[in-house]
Amino acid sequence: MEISALKPLSKGLPPLAVLCDFPYAPVDRIAAQLVACGVDVSLINLTTHIKAQSEYHDLKEYRHTCGDEQKNFQKLKVHQTLFEKKHSALDKRYDTFLYNFDLHLPLKEMDQIKKAGIFFIGSLHGLCPIDKLPGLLEGKAGILWACVCHPFTSYCLYTAGCRKWQTTGCADCPQLGVAASGKDECREIFDKRREAFAAPSWTPVVVTPSRWLRDEIGQSLLGKRLSRISIPTSVELALFAPSGQAAARRALGLPEDRDILLIGSAGLRRNKGFQVLARALSLLAGRWKKPPLLLTFGYAPEDTSLLEAAGIPWKALGWVGDPAQLALAYSAADVFVSPSFQDNLPNTANEALACGTPVVCFDRYSSEEVVIDGVTGLTARHPGLPLSPEGELLQQEPYAPAPEACADLADKILSLLSLSEDERRTLRANCRTFAERAFSPALQAARYLRTYRKLLGLAAVAVPGLEEDGADPAAGLTKLDL
Secondary structure (H helix, E strand, C coil), X not given: CCHHHHHHHHCCCCCEEEECCCCEHHHHHHHHHHHHCCCCEEEEECCCCCCECCCCCCCHHHEEECCCHHHHHHHHHHHHHHHHHHCCCCCHHHCXXXXXXXXXXXXXXXXXXXXXXEEEECCCCCCCCHHHHHHHHCCCEEEEECCCCHHHCCCCCXXXXXCHHHCCCCXXXXXXXXXXXXXXXXXXXXXXXXXXHCCCCCCCEEEECCHXXXXXXXXXXXXXXXXXXXXXXXXXCCCCCCCCHHHHHHHXXXXXXXXXXXXXXXXXXXXXXXXHHHHHHHHCCCXXXXXXXXXXXXXXXXXXXXXXXXXXXXXXXXXXXXXXXXXXXXXXXXXXXXXCCCCCCCHHHHHHHHCCCCEXXXXXXXXXXXXXXXXXXXXXXXXXXXXXXXXXXXXXXXXXXXXXXXXXXXXXXXXXXXXCHHHHHHHHHHHHHHHHHHCCHHHHHHXXXXXXXXXXXXCCCCCCCCCCCCCCCCXXXXXXXX
């Protein structure tokens, strides 16, 4: 279905202000879809100096920065540097960005904010502190988009297993530590947010990409009173589409005579599971008929010693900013591995499925919602999160489970690479069909438009040919007995 067919759903909607720190692909994608549906959209950023794969969305005429974006960018860098100096106990082994800044930007003075009748709150860390949003919204209808835990914790994007944000409130953070002054700023920030989230005027609908994150927020002290729904992030299906494995490999200069495993993310940090994959591959030494090539994209980790010990060839594509090149990488691979410890139904797994590439992931914390055993890939037993609910370290070091905890991941990778050509074709066809059903841009836009209509008390609008929510995207697909 064409996005333009959804225009009846936008009838009666007031102007929409989309707030996000910087151009960010998932948020820009939503904004672009709503523009195409006829919504009056203003996209507000603190800077455009930072981009996260949003370059292929033409939103210049809708994008606005609050204040001086160059100065904002410099202030953001200074704040981050001072924050890390102030928190010398910050444990960077968790590889989680920790920040919560207030640049005191004059958002209320912006005409786009004044005229907006509805809001979409994207990824915020510097544009506007969470505790100031109730005053900014002033009772207007809005969506709080949570792709990470951060709006409901003091600082961290992912909790690594700590459940203080759901039980007693964030304090004595195992990732952040106390400030040099001896203050527990984690507790102070959480108390400010607790007060803000209790404001009667603060009643946004929380939207998460995954059902897992929706349910986690539902158990949190700050989010449990708010309405929560899950809307999977869409994929640009025309861009991310099967292009033929042989042709994709030739275009990227990759061998055509061996299997290819693919792993990638914006940064292959520890919480993304790069080292777990390396350990899993080392367990497979001697079990290969012919070792596969490991292909990576994204900023590679500094320490690749574990990968060297795995005994298989590997090639790094580095940062891939062109979505067409990224689609080629997915199409060239036999299996995409998504070994994140906690995630938000990541774009990478969804994009791989759209390109017809089966996925191996863990059986908890989001991607298992789209990786269906024997249909679109395989799920492996999760190796365990590094922290206990009380914040105590359970592993020798964060995100470094024992080798035996990586064994099931190794077995599932080997299982997929041992399939016959007919079985591989079946899975590839399944993956593309599933993606078309689950990640359609029109379906995502319709879900957001319906949510806004419901918030405003507007009548439901029927759109011919638009499927209702609740359909199983895996229905009718062939399941292999793996």
